[in-house]
Amino acid sequence: MTSAVDRTSGYYDQRLETLSPEERAAYQNAELQRIVQHAYTNAPAIKKKLDKSNTKPGDIQTVKDLERLPITHKHELGELQQSEPPFGGFLGVPMDRLKRICMSPGPIYEPEEIHSQNDRWTQAFFAAGFRKGDIGQITFSYHLVPPAFWFEDALHRLECVATPGGVGNTELQVRMMHDLKVTGYIGTPSFLVAISKKAGEAGYDLQRDLSIEVGFVAGEMLPESLRSELEESFGMIVRQGYGTADVGCLSYECYHKEGMHFPYNCIVEIVDPDTGRQLGPGETGEVVATVFDEAYPMIRFGTGDLSYYTDEPCACGRTTHRLTKILGRLDQVTKVKGMFIHPSNADEVATKFPEIDRYQVVVTRKAHVDEMTFTVELKEGCEATEELAEQIEEAIPNSMRVRGSVEFLDRDTLPEEYKKIDDRRKWD
Ligand SMILES: [Zn+2]
Incomplete structure (x- = not known):
């Protein structure tokens, strides 16, 4: 089925989707000031959040100013909704302006406005x-x-x-x-x-x-x-x-x-x-x-x-x-040399090399410096060459944004069940 419709170009809102960096900053800062003022006045949970961090709505002028405020996570949202049902103080408009209230696992209730x-x-x-x-x-x-x-x-x-x-x-x-x-x-x-x-x-x-x-x-x-x-x-x-x-x-x-x-x-x-x-x-x-x-x-x-x-x-x-x-x-993340690494980053490296059967990333620390080693078991019949090690070492920073070395293990060195990232650093 071929279509005459152009699905590959154009915009939903050309002006707002193509603002220059300065225009976007101005737009976002204005919207931010407006919503912080609105939420502070109408949503008690946001008022509490600002008061606790000693912040007045007028202190939040730019996106950078958001750093003053703590981050609210899903579990906190759930707890707040339970202690102050149903919305935990996050509802910012009267009930009769809503068109729908949904429930996500938690349970957490999500209100939505008629004229959103x-x-x-x-x-x-x-x-x-x-x-x-x-x-x-x-x-x-x-x-x-x-x-x-x-x-x-x-x-x-x-x-x-x-x-x-x-x-x-x-x-x-x-x-x-x-x-x-x-x-x-x-x-x-x-x-x-x-x-x-x-x-x-x-x-x-x-x-x-x-x-x-x-x-x-x-x-x-x-x-x-x-x-x-x-x-x-x-x-x-x-x-x-x-x-x-x-x-x-x-x-x-x-x-x-x-x-x-x-x-x-x-x-x-x-x-x-x-x-x-x-x-x-x-x-x-x-x-x-x-x-x-x-x-x-x-x-x-x-x-x-x-x-x-x-x-x-x-x-x-x-x-x-x-x-x-x-x-x-x-x-699930581990911080290595100041960068967060996740098992999926390591998977990305491993999938580039069909020779790799199983692997484990080992994080250690020598003289106060983090070290990362990609330990690898190769598939039956694949040879552990210096060239392969170098290729893997080159691929590591592309996916993990941290350098690491490669060490080949004999087959079946890793136990049946193991963590993809093994953090062996000791902190005292
Ligand atoms: Zn694009």
């Missing part, structure tokens, strides 16, 4: 390639949790039609896609795989009998190999986005898929979890979000996810910075 100005997922959908007139099938859950509703709102803002598939019922969903000539898929990558299998069983040819041209996926890792497999088999574009139930959309891919752009209307900081300080491009830290939603004004919400961002220009013309990718969870 939040179009962050809409930016994501446009960048993925959704256009006016698309029929988008939403295969996320319509029970309790917010994503399916957000994505429906995003489709409506783009003047698209939604078909609410929900979770499961794969056969019926395939039927619906076929009969209604659905052009867009919204769901997890793995459910799209399930759809392709079921469609095959039903005797459908994915490109001749279905009309899917564009997909927005979230909620799972999207390996490049899976992406290209899906794009080729359906003849579609697959792009991903990232967000959390508490704060909504925080980044999304454009056609050029070189990282995920920040929406123009929120603030995403990458923060050193130890100090709360903002980090620069390329430095790994926690993703911390401040959103401008009056109903649920999260100021410095810590996602617990690790990533880093780039400020390199993007071929799409959007000027917002981009998250490279989500590296993993904060509670």
Whole structure:
């Protein structure tokens, strides 16, 4: 199925998505001042947060000033909601201005305003390639949790039609896609795989009998190999986005898929979890979000996810910075030479070398300096050469941004169960 629709260029809001750095700073600072003032006046939890850190709303003038404030994590949000039900003091508007209240695991209640100005997922959908007139099938859950509703709102803002598939019922969903000539898929990558299998069983040819041209996926890792497999088999574009139930959309891919752009209307900081300080491009830290939603004004919400961002220009013309990718969870990281490393960084190194069977990253400390050793067991028949060690050593800083040495182990040296990163440093 080839389409006359241009899904690869353009903007949802050209002006705001292509601001210069100075214009963006001015826009974000003004929005930040407005939401901090609003939240301080209307949401008691935010007033407490500022009071505790001896900060007046007027002290928060720029994004940099956010460093004055502590980071609120999901578990704290849950505790606060339990002690002050239902919203823990985070509701920033009267109840009758809400259109929906969802419940995420915790439980945590998420209120949403009738006339919400939040179009962050809409930016994501446009960048993925959704256009006016698309029929988008939403295969996320319509029970309790917010994503399916957000994505429906995003489709409506783009003047698209939604078909609410929900979770499961794969056969019926395939039927619906076929009969209604659905052009867009919204769901997890793995459910799209399930759809392709079921469609095959039903005797459908994915490109001749279905009309899917564009997909927005979230909620799972999207390996490049899976992406290209899906794009080729359906003849579609697959792009991903990232967000959390508490704060909504925080980044999304454009056609050029070189990282995920920040929406123009929120603030995403990458923060050193130890100090709360903002980090620069390329430095790994926690993703911390401040959103401008009056109903649920999260100021410095810590996602617990690790990533880093780039400020390199993007071929799409959007000027917002981009998250490279989500590296993993904060509670699984180890800090080496001041950089956070995560098992997924090490996996990235290992997958580049088919010779590697199993590996373990060992972190030690000599004379107050961290050392990292990539210990490797090779596959049967592979030779431990100096050349291979050098190649791996070259690949390590690309994925882990810390240098390390390689040590080959005999096969079966590592126990059956072992940690991918073994921190052997002793601190006294
Ligand atoms: Zn781009």
